[in-house]
Amino acid sequence: MKQKTILVVLALCGMTSAFAQKKISKKQIEKLKTEAAAIVETNKKQSQVMVDKIFSFAELGFQEVESSKYLTGILSDNGFEIENSISGIPTAWFATWSNGKGPTIALGSDVDCIPKASQYPGVAYHKPIVAGAPGHGEGHNAGIPMNISAALAVKQIMERENIGGTLLVWPGIAEELVAAKAWYVRDGLFDDIDMCIFTHVSSNLSVSYGPTRGTGLISVEYAFEGESAHSAGSP
Template sequence: MESNAKLTQEIVDSLFSFSELGFQEFETQRYLTKILEDNGFTVETNISGLPSSWWATWGSGSPVIALGSDVDGIPKSSQLPGVAYREPMIEGAPGHGEGHNSGQAVNITAALAVKEIMEREGMPGTIVLWPGIAEEVLGSKAWFARDGRFNGIDAVLFSHVSSNMRVGWGQTTGTGLVSVEYTFDGVAAHGAGDPWRGRSALDAVELTNIGWNFRREHLHPLGRSHYVIVDGGDQPNVVPSKATVWYFVREITAEKIRSNFATLQRIAEGAAMMTDTTVNRRIVGAAYPRHFNRPIAEAMDKNIQAVGLPEWTEDDQTYARALQKLMEADEITGLATELPGIATPLEEPQSGGSDDIGDVSWNVPTITLRFPSNVDNLQFHHWSSSMAMATPIAHKGATAGAKVMAATMLDLLQQPELVNDAWRYFKEEQSAGEVYESFVGPNDEPPIEKNAAIMDEYRDRLRELYYDPERYDTYLEQLGINYPQLVKPTQP
């Protein structure tokens, strides 16, 4: 891993510079699949009708180990890395405000090292690498699972950026969800001349929101729901003939998600009745509640303890503390220096975010490695979470994560009993009393048009900022950042 640290850094910095949103990760696809093809992997694209997706395979025989990580960015989170002040690279543009530019560096570097060992030792087994496309809108993994992409895979090792290094088993903190759009169709009319002839689709959207917002008062505290109006009409003097609202409906269990979703559906149908409009719904994304595999997590935790955290420099710690001060964190702790230990099931469930790795976890034994490439006490889905993601902090954290990932792959390759134990846990303990049924139906298609207009607006300007590893050692060097740059330079 140390000898491949340069490749890790280049992947982290390159994906950071691409800044692509979900369903539009085409430069990311081109760049990563070339690395894999150059190293002997067979690559498929357009998996499950997702044009920016890919599926890379090398080797033969069992076990089949699949490595996954997300690749998409966050809208309006463009931010200069390595500085401790707000400075968009391009005002209004997307950026990596959750650090999804780092996970594939962990996976690919680990996979290439293990591939080399397998070739040298004549070890059987198959390595699969795949991306979480559009994770920020939960837009791919449920479709991959629905279409059988994980059939025949023995274990999935997923990676996700964090501020420390950890793995867990059982039900994790957070929720599952259904992501759904309701589109109402009405009748246009002149807003002043003959409004009585119109049937406002926007009225139906607003009535749906009113009904659901009153109902949210009575949701269980572990539930969450939020929305945006995607289309509210064209101009005030035209009664809107079409309008769309987009909801996330989150809960701890699949049963409660379905119950809340059914309530929202009735409210939308009632709003259509009240306005004499019609309503159609579209599933935009889905995430089943997560459950991670105990035997694989315990094996990975041993590797985490063996690898440990990176050796942070004083510059790294100074920068981390500066970011925490910038974001007015409750505690100014700097970078983690102690491992938290394996995460075990909570006595009481805790609400929070969602991840469609949950759908994968109910199809094949799965774990998620949290690796230390970001700074604690910042704000996710926010420009602050991108500030460290093309710095030595991200590079060192990804290299440490790759060591753990590679070691765990070797455990699975050399210990058939670990694979057997993982499947025993999956079938006898995880699946006891619960039957997985995806929230995505057989005819639901992924919303691949999402974010296309935004990327069309910014891609040419972003392309001018793409990292060039042939000319610059790091992206910070290319940008002229004197890391850690704590104060904004004065303009001449």
Template sequence: MAVDYVEADAKMIQQMVDKIFSFGELGFQEIETSRYLVDILKKNGFKVQEGISGMPTAWMAEWGSGKPVIALGSDIDGIPKASQKPGVGYHDPLIEGAPGHGEGHNSGQAVIVAAALAVKKIMKKEKMKGTIRVWPGVAEEQLGSKAYFVRDGFFKDVDICIFTHVSSNLSTSYGQGGGNGLVSVEYTFKGQTAHSAGSPWRGRSALDAVELMNIGWNFRREHLRPSYRVHYVITDGGDQPNVVPRNASVWYYLREIDYKHIMSLFDMSNNIAKGAALMSNTELISTRILGS
């Protein structure tokens, strides 16, 4: 029966996939995406709380009453510089340099909305009690929303949460799947500026500290568990070559399977940052956690 309902909505489902793909909005900027999804859910009888957890593009949609409470979630944000023409198997951006759905977040909401509408029809027909809750992973790429949804109690009465993310095959899992947890942290170093040609001996380069930290991590990789992932981008590397950078920053993602090992990576990373500051005679002035 559910399959029949989904098949009947096949055209709408494909339109959702394509429409969200066309928006391709970055995290916390999913304005058109959220407006579009909220409108569909409202038209189908869902009550929607908008702007939840202090995020303008976050929302929680609900239909039904009583137990069980089943939450259906999927991410909605795009990623930077991932604009792509649909149906093309090589890099061919719609707009060069624009964001896009390089991780397939345009497909997940279509899946859970289609599922929610099909289950709603069955529940009405069979006079079944229960609550369907639909929610978006806002700014997933920046770890921007899920922990705050939990903090604010949106899952406290949920009996089961089913989350959808596109992959290279059709599969389902429970418990620990292929995902992992992470710490998102930006390290900022402070040195002493000087003219790079006129008096470089007076300078202490914060960029040197960033590069030494990255080198330290790249040597450390050999001796870590297979499940770890560590990657970084330099967010501030100075202004121009003839000025020794007074400040520099690097943003790290430290990924592991469980909390214990994630925190072990975090401690290791902090020590590498301190070592880089010591070697470059600079100061580690900020260890800033980004996201949740």
């Protein structure tokens, strides 16, 4: 739940210019941040269901069909406008909700799984549901659900307080194949966004924020033999 709390706080901070136009005090802003975090906590069951659903789909890069259908369905039901096949990628999408003039805050996270990582949930040892099948061994089942929880909490407050701005939720498609995001940038999809907050679950569910490491990109091919692992972090 800490990750979602950080998200709602950052998203609300991103709306500072909208608050300033209404001359809302710092004390009022802090109160709204606290309320947003409380809304997230109240809706924790919905968050759990979303996380578990994406875990159960366990779809590899460019095959995130059911995951995308499920997540965009929730966003659409909550008033977000869905644009599918972003950058010509069938499973890519942008979900946008606007409350008038103000900053645009984007929340992104990955959604694909990895090969041979099928695993029973809640088991602290290797126990595949289907031997050799793909699975979420990197936490990508949690990212977009947490972003949706944060976005819906902020949206509720923006509507009530008449705070102008736009919320945008987007998935990192086929992140394990180093895809999607480069296409988004190439096509200028982030050009008009004021703040892009990207999230990824960490080891032991720890929480942090700020600039990340390991964002460089070079093209190198390696061949590994042995047990499947997450190559970027723990080869």
